Amino acid sequence: DINFYPASAITCTTIEQSSGGLDAETPEELRYSILNSSRQRGRAVTDDDIKAIIISEFRDVESVNVWSGGTSSRRRYGKTYISIKPKTSELLTYSSKKIIENILVDRFGIISKTDLVFIDPNFTDILLTIKFKINRSITSDNGSVVKARLETFTTDYNKNQLSKFDINYYDSNFTTYLRTKDPVLSNVFTEKLLQKTLILNYSTGKNVINFGNTLKSVKSSVFDYGEIKSYFKNVDSAINLYNDKDEFIVKIGTVDLVSGLVTINIPTYVKAESIAIIATPLYSDVNTIEDNIVRIKTITTEEIL
Secondary structure, eight states: OOOOOOGGGOOOOOOSOOOSOOOOOOHHHHHHHHHHHHHHTTOOOSHHHHHHHHHHHOSOOSEEEEEETTTSTTOOTTOEEEEEEOSSSSSOOHHHHHHHHHIIIIITOOSOGGGEEEOOOEEEEEEEEEEEEEOTTTOOOOHHHHHHHHHHHHHHHHHHHSSSTTOOBOHHHHHHHHHHHOTTEEEEEEEEEEEEEEEOTTOOEEEEEEOOSOEEEEEEOOEEETTEEEEEEEETTEEEEEETTOOEEEEEEEEETTTTEEEEEEOTTEEOSEEEEEEEESSSSBOOOTTEEEEEEEEEEEEOO
8 A cells, every 4th residue: 555645744854965056147257258158159179268168067167267288387288277266165176177177078078188287276365555545625534434435345346357367456457446436535556465375284395386476575474483483584586484583594495586486495393284475566566377366365444644
């Protein structure tokens, strides 16, 4: 006999949360995806074709960059590099990489799996200070009110104009944007530092950090070197380790200030999961390269009285 139970007697238990679902695309996202889709036109030949395939076949893509190993700073001929910034996180999961790899290789046959190289996005963070003067003849707003507006405008600019591959930060564009958004500004200019985060997980050895911009100087956050609080900074082209009394300990690397390439040999006894490397750029604009994404990380506002 078959027993029939009322619907109220049946319960379901969720074993695993659902994943991969996304909200409807915004107009800005549609402009980005439609443009790249139209570029492909059914082909799978150029770097732009590969970008268009990834965007059309995989929804969780905020930004993607594809480049040849022949033009890469890594110089591995025959390789194709792919870097993807997902919408839902900073880094693409291993399973998502395998899905995209299978789409490109099995469905389009454009490259072998051994020649396809995924590179996680490398963020160039701007630590931004905005200094401004208010035109008191046209507003009674106090400085704190204008500061709050500028922080909101900057957050929107970072989200909609930056934070993607191949997008440089141009200081004149940004300050013009602020003046347009807030007409009470009689003057506005910026100061900035650049920051890269070196993930160590307590490992030692050689690390290469590419800021991709001409620098004035480089300095790290404080970390433990054995029992000593220490940091490193450049003296000309040398990267030297110092204790918290600014006493020299040892040379641990080099920096090419023109290219922004920092090479550091993390010594044994360094106790840190990560080290922030902070650089002062020579120029007001900030360029991106290959797997780098330029974004505004922190915002400080100061009124000029």
